[in-house]
Amino acid sequence: MQENPVSMTAVQYDLADLLQRAHAKIRGRNRADCPRCGGRQTVSFTEELFCCHHAGCDFKGNRFTLARDLGLAQRPSRAEARALHLERERAEAAAQAFLVLVRRARFGLDGLHIELLNLRDEAHERLEVNHDDEVAWEALAYTYSELPRIRAEPALLGEGRFEDRQAWLEAGEERRHEMTDRILRVDGVPAFDGKWVDVK
Ligand SMILES: [Zn+2]
Structure with missing residues (x-):
C-alpha cells in the first residue's frame, strides 16, 4: 500500500x-x-x-x-510518523549528551578553580614566612596566569554560543588555550542569546 x-x-x-x-x-x-x-x-x-x-x-x-x-492533504504514513519520531528522539539524545559534556567540563573546572585558589593562598603563606621562597613565587605566578583562564572557560561553557561551546568541547588542550587566550584578550565571550558576557 x-x-x-x-x-x-x-x-x-x-x-x-x-x-x-x-x-x-x-x-x-x-x-x-x-x-x-x-x-x-x-x-x-x-x-x-x-x-x-x-x-x-x-x-x-x-x-x-x-x-x-477534501483530499488535499493526507496524514503522515506509519513509516513517516515513525521516522519523524526517531528523528526527534535522536535530536533529544544528542542534546542530552551535549549537556552532559558541558556539565562534566564545568564540574572539572570548578574543581580546578578551587585547587588554584588553594595553591595561591599557600604560596602567599609561604612567602610571608620566607620572602625568597622561589617555589612559592613560581606557584604564585602560575596561579595568576591560570586563574583568569578558569574564569573564561565557565563563561564560555555556561553562556557562550552553541557553536563555540561545541568547538571547545571537541578541541584539544592547545586549541582550548588559544580559545581562552582570545576570550581574555577581548575580556568576554559572545553569548548564546546575542549578548556579551564580560570576563575579567
Ligand atoms: Zn451546519
Whole structure:
C-alpha cells in the first residue's frame, strides 16, 4: 500500500478557500453558509478553525482536517510518523549528551578553580614566612596566569554560543588555550542569546 506524504498544500490554502471548496458559501470575513446542514451564515471561521453553530450539525474542524477531507492533504504514513519520531528522539539524545559534556567540563573546572585558589593562598603563606621562597613565587605566578583562564572557560561553557561551546568541547588542550587566550584578550565571550558576557 502506497501512502502519500503530508502534503504542503494544506498549508498553502487559507481556510476561506478550503471552505469554498467544501461548498460553503462565504458571507463576509468570518461567516459562511453551512454545506452540511444548509444553515445560513451558521458557520463561523478564523484563520485556522471553523464551526457550524446550527444545533446538531457537526460541520467543524481546522485548516488541516478540512484540507485532508477534501483530499488535499493526507496524514503522515506509519513509516513517516515513525521516522519523524526517531528523528526527534535522536535530536533529544544528542542534546542530552551535549549537556552532559558541558556539565562534566564545568564540574572539572570548578574543581580546578578551587585547587588554584588553594595553591595561591599557600604560596602567599609561604612567602610571608620566607620572602625568597622561589617555589612559592613560581606557584604564585602560575596561579595568576591560570586563574583568569578558569574564569573564561565557565563563561564560555555556561553562556557562550552553541557553536563555540561545541568547538571547545571537541578541541584539544592547545586549541582550548588559544580559545581562552582570545576570550581574555577581548575580556568576554559572545553569548548564546546575542549578548556579551564580560570576563575579567
Ligand atoms: Zn451546519
